[in-house]
Amino acid sequence: MVSTASSAPSSPAVPVALLRAGRPKQWLKNVLVFAAPGAAGVLDQWHELWLTMVTFVAFCCAASATYIWNDLLDVEADRRHPTKRRRPIAAGDLPIPVARLAVVVLPLLAVGLAAVTGRWQTPAVISVYLVLQMLYTLWWKHVAVLDVIAIASGFVLRAAAGAVAVDVPMSRWFVLCVTFGSLFIVVGKRYAELNELGAAAGVRATLEVYSAGYLRILLSVSMGGALISYCVWAFETGTASTSDWPFYELSIVPMLAALFRYLLVLENGEGAAPEEVFAHDRVLQLLGACWLVIYGIAVYSA
Template sequence: MYERLEPAHRAGAVRARLGAPLLLGLVRTARPKQWIKNILVFAAPGAAGVLGHRGALLHTLLAAAVFCVAASGIYFINDATDVEADRVHPDKRLRPVAAGVVPVGVARVVGTWLVLAAIAVADLAGSPLLAGLVVVYAAITVAYSLWLKHEPVFDLAAVASGFVIRAIAGGVAAGVPISTWFLIVVSFGSLFMVAGKRHSEHLSMGDERGSHRLTLELYSVSFLRYVRSMASGIAITAYCLWAFEKNASLPGVPWFELSIVPFVLGILRYALILEAGSTAGPEEIVLGERSLQLMGLACVVFVGLGIYAR
Protein backbone atom coordinates (compact mmCIF):
# COMPACT_ATOMS: atom_id res chain seq x y z
CA MET A 1 0.00 0.00 0.00
CA TYR A 2 2.78 2.44 0.91
CA GLU A 3 4.59 1.70 -2.36
CA ARG A 4 1.49 2.66 -4.39
CA LEU A 5 1.07 5.93 -2.47
CA GLU A 6 4.72 6.95 -2.65
CA PRO A 7 4.73 8.20 -6.29
CA ALA A 8 1.64 10.32 -5.63
CA HIS A 9 3.26 11.64 -2.48
CA ARG A 10 6.39 12.55 -4.42
CA ALA A 11 4.32 14.27 -7.14
CA GLY A 12 2.54 16.32 -4.49
CA ALA A 13 5.84 17.32 -2.94
CA VAL A 14 7.17 18.40 -6.35
CA ARG A 15 4.03 20.47 -6.99
CA ALA A 16 4.40 22.07 -3.57
CA ARG A 17 8.05 22.94 -4.25
CA LEU A 18 7.14 24.45 -7.63
CA GLY A 19 4.01 26.18 -6.39
CA ALA A 20 5.60 27.99 -3.45
CA PRO A 21 8.11 30.00 -5.56
CA LEU A 22 5.37 30.85 -8.08
CA LEU A 23 3.03 32.08 -5.35
CA LEU A 24 5.81 34.12 -3.76
CA GLY A 25 6.72 35.44 -7.20
CA LEU A 26 3.13 36.54 -7.83
CA VAL A 27 3.07 38.40 -4.52
CA ARG A 28 6.40 40.10 -5.28
CA THR A 29 5.23 41.08 -8.76
CA ALA A 30 2.12 42.68 -7.22
CA ARG A 31 4.53 45.05 -5.38
CA PRO A 32 2.58 45.54 -2.11
CA LYS A 33 5.30 47.97 -0.97
CA GLN A 34 4.24 50.27 -3.80
CA TRP A 35 0.74 50.56 -2.35
CA ILE A 36 2.07 53.37 -0.17
CA LYS A 37 1.62 55.59 -3.24
CA ASN A 38 -2.13 55.24 -2.82
CA ILE A 39 -1.98 57.36 0.31
CA LEU A 40 -2.52 60.18 -2.18
CA VAL A 41 -6.12 59.00 -2.48
CA PHE A 42 -6.69 60.32 1.05
CA ALA A 43 -5.16 63.76 0.33
CA ALA A 44 -8.18 65.59 -1.14
CA PRO A 45 -10.75 64.19 1.34
CA GLY A 46 -8.33 64.88 4.20
CA ALA A 47 -7.73 68.47 3.07
CA ALA A 48 -11.50 68.95 2.76
CA GLY A 49 -12.02 67.69 6.31
CA VAL A 50 -14.48 64.91 5.44
CA LEU A 51 -12.54 61.85 6.55
CA GLY A 52 -14.38 62.05 9.88
CA HIS A 53 -17.62 61.28 8.05
CA ARG A 54 -18.31 57.56 7.80
CA GLY A 55 -19.60 57.61 4.22
CA ALA A 56 -16.72 59.68 2.85
CA LEU A 57 -14.17 57.55 4.72
CA LEU A 58 -15.61 54.29 3.39
CA HIS A 59 -15.71 55.59 -0.18
CA THR A 60 -12.11 56.81 0.12
CA LEU A 61 -10.97 53.45 1.50
CA LEU A 62 -12.70 51.74 -1.41
CA ALA A 63 -10.92 54.03 -3.89
CA ALA A 64 -7.57 53.28 -2.26
CA ALA A 65 -8.24 49.52 -2.42
CA VAL A 66 -9.32 49.78 -6.07
CA PHE A 67 -6.08 51.56 -6.99
CA CYS A 68 -4.01 49.02 -5.06
CA VAL A 69 -5.54 46.25 -7.18
CA ALA A 70 -5.28 48.23 -10.43
CA ALA A 71 -1.67 49.23 -9.77
CA SER A 72 -0.70 45.62 -9.04
CA GLY A 73 -2.36 44.56 -12.28
CA ILE A 74 -0.38 47.17 -14.19
CA TYR A 75 2.86 45.93 -12.59
CA PHE A 76 2.14 42.43 -13.90
CA ILE A 77 1.46 43.76 -17.41
CA ASN A 78 4.51 46.06 -17.38
CA ASP A 79 6.85 43.31 -16.18
CA ALA A 80 5.60 41.00 -18.93
CA THR A 81 6.07 43.75 -21.54
CA ASP A 82 9.51 44.85 -20.31
CA VAL A 83 10.87 41.39 -19.55
CA GLU A 84 13.80 41.57 -22.00
CA ALA A 85 14.86 45.07 -20.94
CA ASP A 86 14.57 44.14 -17.26
CA ARG A 87 16.94 41.21 -17.73
CA VAL A 88 19.83 43.59 -18.47
CA HIS A 89 19.04 45.89 -15.53
CA PRO A 90 21.21 45.29 -12.41
CA ASP A 91 18.20 45.29 -10.06
CA LYS A 92 15.15 44.60 -12.24
CA ARG A 93 16.67 41.37 -13.53
CA LEU A 94 15.79 39.91 -10.12
CA ARG A 95 12.07 40.57 -10.59
CA PRO A 96 10.07 37.32 -10.73
CA VAL A 97 9.02 37.68 -14.38
CA ALA A 98 12.50 38.66 -15.60
CA ALA A 99 14.03 35.86 -13.51
CA GLY A 100 11.62 33.28 -14.96
CA VAL A 101 9.86 32.52 -11.67
CA VAL A 102 6.56 33.86 -13.03
CA PRO A 103 5.91 32.96 -16.70
CA VAL A 104 5.25 35.90 -19.01
CA GLY A 105 1.87 34.49 -20.04
CA VAL A 106 0.78 34.10 -16.43
CA ALA A 107 1.83 37.68 -15.67
CA ARG A 108 -0.24 39.01 -18.57
CA VAL A 109 -3.35 37.05 -17.58
CA VAL A 110 -3.13 37.93 -13.88
CA GLY A 111 -2.47 41.58 -14.66
CA THR A 112 -5.41 41.85 -17.04
CA TRP A 113 -7.81 40.24 -14.57
CA LEU A 114 -6.66 42.48 -11.72
CA VAL A 115 -7.22 45.64 -13.77
CA LEU A 116 -10.64 44.43 -14.91
CA ALA A 117 -11.53 43.52 -11.33
CA ALA A 118 -10.60 47.01 -10.12
CA ILE A 119 -12.78 48.63 -12.79
CA ALA A 120 -15.68 46.30 -12.03
CA VAL A 121 -15.51 46.87 -8.26
CA ALA A 122 -15.48 50.65 -8.70
CA ASP A 123 -18.45 50.49 -11.08
CA LEU A 124 -20.46 48.05 -8.96
CA ALA A 125 -19.85 50.24 -5.92
CA GLY A 126 -21.84 52.95 -7.68
CA SER A 127 -18.95 55.16 -8.77
CA PRO A 128 -18.69 55.19 -12.59
CA LEU A 129 -16.40 58.24 -12.38
CA LEU A 130 -13.97 56.28 -10.21
CA ALA A 131 -14.17 53.37 -12.66
CA GLY A 132 -13.46 55.83 -15.48
CA LEU A 133 -10.37 57.12 -13.67
CA VAL A 134 -9.10 53.56 -13.29
CA VAL A 135 -9.60 53.07 -17.04
CA VAL A 136 -7.66 56.28 -17.79
CA TYR A 137 -4.91 55.24 -15.36
CA ALA A 138 -4.63 51.81 -16.98
CA ALA A 139 -4.66 53.26 -20.50
CA ILE A 140 -1.89 55.74 -19.76
CA THR A 141 0.32 53.19 -18.02
CA VAL A 142 -0.12 50.62 -20.82
CA ALA A 143 0.63 53.35 -23.39
CA TYR A 144 3.69 54.19 -21.34
CA SER A 145 4.93 50.59 -21.45
CA LEU A 146 4.35 50.26 -25.20
CA TRP A 147 5.33 53.72 -26.43
CA LEU A 148 5.58 56.72 -24.11
CA LYS A 149 8.55 55.40 -22.14
CA HIS A 150 10.63 55.91 -25.28
CA GLU A 151 9.53 59.55 -25.70
CA PRO A 152 11.62 62.08 -23.74
CA VAL A 153 9.67 64.37 -21.39
CA PHE A 154 6.39 62.62 -22.22
CA ASP A 155 7.60 59.61 -20.25
CA LEU A 156 8.05 61.83 -17.18
CA ALA A 157 4.55 63.26 -17.62
CA ALA A 158 3.01 59.81 -18.06
CA VAL A 159 4.50 58.46 -14.83
CA ALA A 160 3.63 61.62 -12.90
CA SER A 161 0.03 61.42 -14.15
CA GLY A 162 -0.44 58.21 -12.17
CA PHE A 163 0.00 60.15 -8.93
CA VAL A 164 -2.31 62.93 -10.09
CA ILE A 165 -5.05 60.47 -11.05
CA ARG A 166 -4.84 58.89 -7.59
CA ALA A 167 -5.29 62.30 -5.95
CA ILE A 168 -8.26 63.13 -8.18
CA ALA A 169 -9.79 59.71 -7.45
CA GLY A 170 -9.84 60.49 -3.74
CA GLY A 171 -11.81 63.68 -4.34
CA VAL A 172 -14.19 61.92 -6.71
CA ALA A 173 -14.77 59.05 -4.29
CA ALA A 174 -15.49 61.35 -1.34
CA GLY A 175 -17.49 63.79 -3.43
CA VAL A 176 -15.39 66.86 -2.59
CA PRO A 177 -14.18 69.63 -4.94
CA ILE A 178 -10.46 69.70 -5.67
CA SER A 179 -8.56 72.96 -5.28
CA THR A 180 -6.56 74.24 -8.26
CA TRP A 181 -3.57 74.80 -5.97
CA PHE A 182 -3.91 71.23 -4.70
CA LEU A 183 -3.75 69.86 -8.25
CA ILE A 184 -0.67 71.96 -9.03
CA VAL A 185 1.10 70.75 -5.87
CA VAL A 186 0.35 67.11 -6.66
CA SER A 187 1.24 67.45 -10.35
CA PHE A 188 4.61 69.14 -9.90
CA GLY A 189 5.43 67.27 -6.71
CA SER A 190 4.94 64.08 -8.71
CA LEU A 191 7.15 65.39 -11.52
CA PHE A 192 9.83 66.17 -8.93
CA MET A 193 9.70 62.56 -7.67
CA VAL A 194 9.72 61.06 -11.18
CA ALA A 195 12.71 63.15 -12.25
CA GLY A 196 14.45 61.98 -9.09
CA LYS A 197 13.74 58.36 -10.02
CA ARG A 198 15.21 58.89 -13.49
CA HIS A 199 18.27 60.42 -11.83
CA SER A 200 18.65 57.29 -9.71
CA GLU A 201 18.35 55.04 -12.78
CA HIS A 202 20.86 57.23 -14.61
CA LEU A 203 23.42 56.65 -11.85
CA SER A 204 22.70 52.96 -11.25
CA MET A 205 22.82 51.95 -14.95
CA GLY A 206 25.88 54.03 -15.87
CA ASP A 207 27.00 53.73 -19.50
CA GLU A 208 24.52 50.89 -20.15
CA ARG A 209 21.45 52.98 -19.27
CA GLY A 210 20.46 53.39 -22.93
CA SER A 211 20.10 49.62 -23.36
CA HIS A 212 17.46 49.58 -20.64
CA ARG A 213 15.59 52.80 -21.41
CA LEU A 214 16.20 54.98 -24.46
CA THR A 215 15.27 58.20 -22.69
CA LEU A 216 18.00 57.63 -20.09
CA GLU A 217 20.52 57.96 -22.90
CA LEU A 218 18.98 61.29 -23.88
CA TYR A 219 18.62 62.72 -20.38
CA SER A 220 21.66 64.35 -18.86
CA VAL A 221 22.12 64.69 -15.11
CA SER A 222 21.97 68.47 -15.47
CA PHE A 223 18.64 68.27 -17.34
CA LEU A 224 17.10 66.04 -14.68
CA ARG A 225 18.43 68.41 -12.02
CA TYR A 226 16.76 71.30 -13.88
CA VAL A 227 13.43 69.43 -14.01
CA ARG A 228 13.63 68.74 -10.28
CA SER A 229 14.43 72.37 -9.50
CA MET A 230 11.61 73.68 -11.68
CA ALA A 231 9.06 71.17 -10.40
CA SER A 232 9.96 71.63 -6.73
CA GLY A 233 9.84 75.41 -7.08
CA ILE A 234 6.34 75.34 -8.58
CA ALA A 235 5.12 72.79 -6.02
CA ILE A 236 6.41 74.87 -3.10
CA THR A 237 4.90 78.08 -4.52
CA ALA A 238 1.52 76.43 -5.09
CA TYR A 239 1.55 74.87 -1.62
CA CYS A 240 2.25 78.27 -0.04
CA LEU A 241 -0.61 79.86 -1.98
CA TRP A 242 -2.92 77.01 -0.95
CA ALA A 243 -1.92 77.41 2.70
CA PHE A 244 -2.40 81.20 2.62
CA GLU A 245 -5.79 80.77 0.96
CA LYS A 246 -6.95 78.19 3.51
CA ASN A 247 -5.77 80.27 6.46
CA ALA A 248 -7.08 83.65 5.22
CA SER A 249 -10.61 83.24 6.59
CA LEU A 250 -9.66 81.40 9.79
CA PRO A 251 -8.74 83.15 13.05
CA GLY A 252 -6.28 81.82 15.61
CA VAL A 253 -3.09 79.84 15.12
CA PRO A 254 -1.99 79.78 11.42
CA TRP A 255 -1.72 75.99 11.25
CA PHE A 256 -1.86 75.81 7.45
CA GLU A 257 0.94 78.34 7.10
CA LEU A 258 3.02 76.48 9.69
CA SER A 259 2.70 73.34 7.56
CA ILE A 260 4.78 75.10 4.89
CA VAL A 261 7.91 74.60 7.01
CA PRO A 262 7.94 70.76 7.10
CA PHE A 263 6.71 70.64 3.49
CA VAL A 264 9.67 72.67 2.24
CA LEU A 265 12.15 70.90 4.52
CA GLY A 266 10.91 67.54 3.26
CA ILE A 267 11.46 68.51 -0.37
CA LEU A 268 14.93 69.90 0.40
CA ARG A 269 15.87 66.76 2.32
CA TYR A 270 14.70 64.52 -0.53
CA ALA A 271 16.65 66.62 -3.04
CA LEU A 272 19.78 66.34 -0.87
CA ILE A 273 19.47 62.54 -0.78
CA LEU A 274 19.31 62.47 -4.59
CA GLU A 275 22.28 64.82 -4.92
CA ALA A 276 24.26 62.52 -2.60
CA GLY A 277 23.96 59.83 -5.28
CA SER A 278 21.16 57.64 -3.95
CA THR A 279 20.03 55.01 -6.46
CA ALA A 280 16.97 53.95 -4.47
CA GLY A 281 13.41 54.40 -5.72
CA PRO A 282 11.07 57.03 -4.22
CA GLU A 283 9.22 54.58 -1.98
CA GLU A 284 12.52 53.12 -0.73
CA ILE A 285 13.84 56.60 0.10
CA VAL A 286 10.65 57.62 1.93
CA LEU A 287 10.34 54.35 3.85
CA GLY A 288 14.03 54.30 4.74
CA GLU A 289 14.56 57.94 5.71
CA ARG A 290 13.27 58.80 9.18
CA SER A 291 13.62 62.56 8.66
CA LEU A 292 11.29 62.48 5.64
CA GLN A 293 8.76 60.51 7.64
CA LEU A 294 8.92 63.05 10.48
CA MET A 295 8.50 65.98 8.07
CA GLY A 296 5.54 64.26 6.44
CA LEU A 297 3.97 63.56 9.82
CA ALA A 298 4.49 67.16 10.95
CA CYS A 299 2.89 68.46 7.76
CA VAL A 300 -0.12 66.18 8.22
CA VAL A 301 -0.48 67.18 11.88
CA PHE A 302 -0.39 70.91 11.12
CA VAL A 303 -2.90 70.59 8.29
CA GLY A 304 -5.07 68.33 10.45
CA LEU A 305 -5.07 70.90 13.25
CA GLY A 306 -5.98 73.59 10.76
CA ILE A 307 -8.96 71.55 9.56
CA TYR A 308 -10.27 69.80 12.65
CA ALA A 309 -9.18 71.99 15.58
CA ARG A 310 -11.33 75.00 14.63
Protein backbone atom coordinates in the same frame (compact mmCIF):
# COMPACT_ATOMS: atom_id res chain seq x y z
CA MET B 1 17.42 6.34 -8.74
CA VAL B 2 18.38 10.03 -8.33
CA SER B 3 15.47 12.47 -8.40
CA THR B 4 15.82 15.80 -10.12
CA ALA B 5 14.21 19.03 -8.97
CA SER B 6 11.59 20.51 -11.23
CA SER B 7 12.48 23.79 -12.88
CA ALA B 8 8.92 25.05 -12.43
CA PRO B 9 8.11 27.11 -9.34
CA SER B 10 6.34 25.22 -6.57
CA SER B 11 2.65 25.93 -6.07
CA PRO B 12 3.00 27.88 -2.79
CA ALA B 13 5.72 30.01 -4.38
CA VAL B 14 3.52 31.19 -7.26
CA PRO B 15 1.11 33.33 -5.17
CA VAL B 16 4.08 34.86 -3.38
CA ALA B 17 5.76 35.62 -6.71
CA LEU B 18 2.50 37.10 -8.02
CA LEU B 19 2.27 39.36 -4.99
CA ARG B 20 5.89 40.44 -5.48
CA ALA B 21 5.22 41.12 -9.17
CA GLY B 22 2.39 43.42 -8.12
CA ARG B 23 5.01 45.47 -6.21
CA PRO B 24 3.20 46.07 -2.92
CA LYS B 25 5.90 48.55 -1.91
CA GLN B 26 4.66 50.75 -4.76
CA TRP B 27 1.20 50.85 -3.21
CA LEU B 28 2.55 53.66 -1.04
CA LYS B 29 1.88 55.93 -4.04
CA ASN B 30 -1.81 55.16 -3.78
CA VAL B 31 -1.98 56.93 -0.42
CA LEU B 32 -2.54 60.02 -2.58
CA VAL B 33 -6.12 58.79 -2.88
CA PHE B 34 -6.59 60.05 0.70
CA ALA B 35 -5.22 63.54 -0.07
CA ALA B 36 -8.34 65.33 -1.29
CA PRO B 37 -10.74 63.72 1.23
CA GLY B 38 -8.23 64.46 3.99
CA ALA B 39 -7.82 68.09 2.92
CA ALA B 40 -11.60 68.45 2.76
CA GLY B 41 -11.91 67.16 6.33
CA VAL B 42 -14.27 64.27 5.58
CA LEU B 43 -12.14 61.31 6.65
CA ASP B 44 -13.66 61.45 10.13
CA GLN B 45 -16.95 60.33 8.56
CA TRP B 46 -17.22 56.56 8.28
CA HIS B 47 -18.95 56.45 4.88
CA GLU B 48 -16.42 58.75 3.21
CA LEU B 49 -13.53 56.88 4.83
CA TRP B 50 -14.94 53.59 3.54
CA LEU B 51 -15.32 54.94 -0.02
CA THR B 52 -11.75 56.25 0.07
CA MET B 53 -10.40 52.90 1.30
CA VAL B 54 -12.26 51.05 -1.48
CA THR B 55 -10.78 53.46 -4.02
CA PHE B 56 -7.33 52.89 -2.54
CA VAL B 57 -7.67 49.11 -2.97
CA ALA B 58 -8.99 49.60 -6.51
CA PHE B 59 -5.93 51.67 -7.40
CA CYS B 60 -3.65 49.03 -5.88
CA CYS B 61 -5.21 46.43 -8.21
CA ALA B 62 -4.94 48.73 -11.23
CA ALA B 63 -1.34 49.68 -10.50
CA SER B 64 -0.30 46.07 -9.93
CA ALA B 65 -1.83 45.09 -13.27
CA THR B 66 0.24 47.73 -15.06
CA TYR B 67 3.43 46.66 -13.26
CA ILE B 68 2.92 43.01 -14.21
CA TRP B 69 2.12 43.89 -17.82
CA ASN B 70 5.17 46.11 -18.03
CA ASP B 71 7.33 43.28 -16.69
CA LEU B 72 5.87 40.88 -19.25
CA LEU B 73 6.80 43.20 -22.10
CA ASP B 74 10.22 44.10 -20.68
CA VAL B 75 11.28 40.68 -19.45
CA GLU B 76 14.38 40.49 -21.66
CA ALA B 77 15.51 44.04 -20.86
CA ASP B 78 14.91 43.42 -17.15
CA ARG B 79 17.21 40.40 -17.26
CA ARG B 80 20.04 42.73 -18.33
CA HIS B 81 19.28 45.29 -15.61
CA PRO B 82 21.42 45.17 -12.43
CA THR B 83 18.40 45.10 -10.08
CA LYS B 84 15.33 44.45 -12.23
CA ARG B 85 16.64 41.01 -13.16
CA ARG B 86 15.45 39.88 -9.73
CA ARG B 87 11.81 40.65 -10.54
CA PRO B 88 9.60 37.52 -10.42
CA ILE B 89 8.93 37.26 -14.17
CA ALA B 90 12.50 38.03 -15.23
CA ALA B 91 13.85 35.61 -12.62
CA GLY B 92 11.45 32.85 -13.69
CA ASP B 93 9.62 32.72 -10.34
CA LEU B 94 6.26 33.70 -11.85
CA PRO B 95 5.01 31.61 -14.83
CA ILE B 96 4.10 33.68 -17.88
CA PRO B 97 0.53 32.27 -18.16
CA VAL B 98 -0.22 33.23 -14.55
CA ALA B 99 1.11 36.76 -15.16
CA ARG B 100 -1.03 37.12 -18.29
CA LEU B 101 -4.13 36.01 -16.40
CA ALA B 102 -3.41 38.57 -13.67
CA VAL B 103 -3.15 41.32 -16.30
CA VAL B 104 -6.72 40.52 -17.38
CA VAL B 105 -8.29 39.96 -13.95
CA LEU B 106 -6.77 42.82 -11.95
CA PRO B 107 -8.04 45.71 -14.16
CA LEU B 108 -11.55 44.23 -14.12
CA LEU B 109 -11.34 43.93 -10.34
CA ALA B 110 -10.09 47.53 -10.07
CA VAL B 111 -12.92 48.98 -12.15
CA GLY B 112 -15.46 46.80 -10.32
CA LEU B 113 -14.26 48.00 -6.92
CA ALA B 114 -14.29 51.62 -8.10
CA ALA B 115 -17.91 51.18 -9.17
CA VAL B 116 -18.78 50.29 -5.56
CA THR B 117 -18.40 53.99 -4.70
CA GLY B 118 -21.61 54.62 -6.58
CA ARG B 119 -20.13 57.47 -8.63
CA TRP B 120 -19.36 56.82 -12.30
CA GLN B 121 -16.42 59.24 -12.13
CA THR B 122 -14.40 56.85 -9.93
CA PRO B 123 -14.23 53.89 -12.38
CA ALA B 124 -13.77 56.48 -15.16
CA VAL B 125 -10.63 57.83 -13.48
CA ILE B 126 -9.35 54.28 -12.93
CA SER B 127 -9.99 53.50 -16.61
CA VAL B 128 -8.15 56.65 -17.74
CA TYR B 129 -5.24 55.62 -15.52
CA LEU B 130 -5.15 52.13 -17.08
CA VAL B 131 -5.22 53.55 -20.62
CA LEU B 132 -2.51 56.06 -19.73
CA GLN B 133 -0.30 53.32 -18.32
CA MET B 134 -0.91 51.19 -21.40
CA LEU B 135 0.28 54.06 -23.61
CA TYR B 136 3.26 54.56 -21.31
CA THR B 137 4.24 50.90 -21.43
CA LEU B 138 3.87 50.58 -25.20
CA TRP B 139 5.23 53.94 -26.33
CA TRP B 140 5.67 56.90 -24.01
CA LYS B 141 8.31 55.35 -21.76
CA HIS B 142 10.62 55.37 -24.78
CA VAL B 143 10.00 59.09 -25.46
CA ALA B 144 11.92 61.62 -23.36
CA VAL B 145 9.75 64.09 -21.41
CA LEU B 146 6.57 62.16 -22.25
CA ASP B 147 7.79 59.40 -19.94
CA VAL B 148 7.99 61.64 -16.85
CA ILE B 149 4.73 63.43 -17.71
CA ALA B 150 2.91 60.10 -18.05
CA ILE B 151 4.12 58.83 -14.68
CA ALA B 152 3.41 62.15 -12.95
CA SER B 153 -0.09 62.12 -14.45
CA GLY B 154 -0.67 58.82 -12.69
CA PHE B 155 -0.11 60.55 -9.35
CA VAL B 156 -2.57 63.31 -10.25
CA LEU B 157 -5.18 60.71 -11.23
CA ARG B 158 -4.74 59.02 -7.85
CA ALA B 159 -5.54 62.29 -6.11
CA ALA B 160 -8.46 62.89 -8.47
CA ALA B 161 -9.87 59.43 -7.77
CA GLY B 162 -10.03 60.18 -4.05
CA ALA B 163 -11.78 63.47 -4.71
CA VAL B 164 -14.47 62.07 -7.02
CA ALA B 165 -15.05 59.02 -4.82
CA VAL B 166 -16.32 61.21 -1.96
CA ASP B 167 -17.51 64.10 -4.17
CA VAL B 168 -15.23 66.85 -2.88
CA PRO B 169 -13.80 69.61 -5.11
CA MET B 170 -10.11 70.00 -5.85
CA SER B 171 -8.80 73.56 -5.88
CA ARG B 172 -6.53 74.58 -8.73
CA TRP B 173 -3.67 75.10 -6.27
CA PHE B 174 -4.13 71.59 -4.90
CA VAL B 175 -3.96 70.19 -8.43
CA LEU B 176 -0.86 72.26 -9.23
CA CYS B 177 0.83 71.19 -6.00
CA VAL B 178 0.21 67.50 -6.70
CA THR B 179 1.31 67.93 -10.34
CA PHE B 180 4.61 69.68 -9.59
CA GLY B 181 5.28 67.47 -6.57
CA SER B 182 4.78 64.38 -8.72
CA LEU B 183 7.10 65.75 -11.40
CA PHE B 184 9.71 66.42 -8.71
CA ILE B 185 9.61 62.78 -7.55
CA VAL B 186 9.58 61.33 -11.08
CA VAL B 187 12.36 63.56 -12.43
CA GLY B 188 14.35 62.81 -9.29
CA LYS B 189 13.95 59.11 -10.03
CA ARG B 190 15.32 59.59 -13.55
CA TYR B 191 18.19 61.70 -12.17
CA ALA B 192 19.10 59.02 -9.64
CA GLU B 193 18.84 56.27 -12.27
CA LEU B 194 21.17 58.19 -14.57
CA ASN B 195 23.74 58.58 -11.79
CA GLU B 196 23.34 55.00 -10.59
CA LEU B 197 23.51 53.18 -13.92
CA GLY B 198 26.17 55.30 -15.60
CA ALA B 199 27.45 53.44 -18.65
CA ALA B 200 24.60 50.93 -18.31
CA ALA B 201 21.98 53.66 -18.76
CA GLY B 202 21.08 52.16 -22.13
CA VAL B 203 18.77 49.70 -20.38
CA ARG B 204 16.25 52.60 -20.31
CA ALA B 205 15.96 54.37 -23.67
CA THR B 206 15.21 57.85 -22.31
CA LEU B 207 18.28 57.84 -20.07
CA GLU B 208 20.39 58.00 -23.22
CA VAL B 209 18.64 61.27 -24.08
CA TYR B 210 18.61 62.98 -20.69
CA SER B 211 21.66 64.74 -19.31
CA ALA B 212 22.30 65.37 -15.63
CA GLY B 213 22.20 69.14 -16.24
CA TYR B 214 18.83 68.99 -17.98
CA LEU B 215 17.32 66.88 -15.21
CA ARG B 216 18.65 69.30 -12.59
CA ILE B 217 16.80 72.12 -14.37
CA LEU B 218 13.59 70.08 -14.34
CA LEU B 219 14.14 69.32 -10.65
CA SER B 220 14.48 73.03 -9.87
CA VAL B 221 11.37 73.95 -11.87
CA SER B 222 9.20 71.18 -10.41
CA MET B 223 10.39 71.80 -6.85
CA GLY B 224 9.77 75.53 -7.18
CA GLY B 225 6.33 74.92 -8.67
CA ALA B 226 5.41 72.49 -5.89
CA LEU B 227 6.57 74.87 -3.17
CA ILE B 228 4.90 77.99 -4.60
CA SER B 229 1.59 76.24 -5.28
CA TYR B 230 1.58 74.68 -1.81
CA CYS B 231 2.29 78.05 -0.17
CA VAL B 232 -0.51 79.76 -2.08
CA TRP B 233 -2.87 76.88 -1.28
CA ALA B 234 -1.94 77.01 2.42
CA PHE B 235 -2.37 80.78 2.67
CA GLU B 236 -5.67 80.77 0.78
CA THR B 237 -7.03 77.92 2.89
CA GLY B 238 -5.74 79.54 6.07
CA THR B 239 -7.45 82.82 5.21
CA ALA B 240 -10.78 81.03 4.74
CA SER B 241 -10.36 79.09 8.00
CA THR B 242 -12.20 80.14 11.16
CA SER B 243 -9.29 79.13 13.40
CA ASP B 244 -7.28 81.77 15.24
CA TRP B 245 -4.12 79.69 14.83
CA PRO B 246 -2.12 79.70 11.53
CA PHE B 247 -1.78 75.94 11.27
CA TYR B 248 -2.19 75.88 7.49
CA GLU B 249 0.61 78.42 7.13
CA LEU B 250 2.79 76.57 9.67
CA SER B 251 2.49 73.37 7.59
CA ILE B 252 4.69 75.07 4.99
CA VAL B 253 7.73 74.61 7.25
CA PRO B 254 7.86 70.76 7.29
CA MET B 255 6.83 70.70 3.62
CA LEU B 256 9.74 72.95 2.67
CA ALA B 257 12.15 70.95 4.83
CA ALA B 258 10.96 67.68 3.26
CA LEU B 259 11.57 69.00 -0.25
CA PHE B 260 15.05 70.14 0.72
CA ARG B 261 15.75 66.79 2.38
CA TYR B 262 14.64 64.82 -0.66
CA LEU B 263 16.78 67.01 -2.91
CA LEU B 264 19.75 66.20 -0.67
CA VAL B 265 18.94 62.48 -0.98
CA LEU B 266 19.02 62.83 -4.77
CA GLU B 267 22.34 64.67 -4.71
CA ASN B 268 23.77 61.86 -2.57
CA GLY B 269 23.03 59.38 -5.37
CA GLU B 270 19.80 57.88 -4.03
CA GLY B 271 16.21 58.20 -5.20
CA ALA B 272 16.08 55.60 -8.01
CA ALA B 273 13.51 53.82 -5.83
CA PRO B 274 11.51 56.60 -4.10
CA GLU B 275 9.43 54.12 -2.12
CA GLU B 276 12.63 52.78 -0.53
CA VAL B 277 13.73 56.31 0.37
CA PHE B 278 10.41 57.08 2.07
CA ALA B 279 10.44 53.73 3.85
CA HIS B 280 13.96 54.08 5.30
CA ASP B 281 14.83 57.78 5.58
CA ARG B 282 14.00 58.64 9.20
CA VAL B 283 14.32 62.39 8.67
CA LEU B 284 11.78 62.34 5.84
CA GLN B 285 9.48 60.21 7.96
CA LEU B 286 9.77 62.67 10.87
CA LEU B 287 9.07 65.64 8.59
CA GLY B 288 6.12 63.81 7.06
CA ALA B 289 4.71 63.05 10.51
CA CYS B 290 5.14 66.69 11.57
CA TRP B 291 3.36 67.90 8.44
CA LEU B 292 0.55 65.39 8.93
CA VAL B 293 0.00 66.44 12.55
CA ILE B 294 0.05 70.18 11.79
CA TYR B 295 -2.18 69.88 8.73
CA GLY B 296 -4.50 67.46 10.52
CA ILE B 297 -4.96 69.94 13.36
CA ALA B 298 -5.61 72.71 10.83
CA VAL B 299 -8.33 70.71 9.06
CA TYR B 300 -10.08 68.97 11.94
CA SER B 301 -9.87 71.67 14.60
CA ALA B 302 -11.61 74.31 12.50
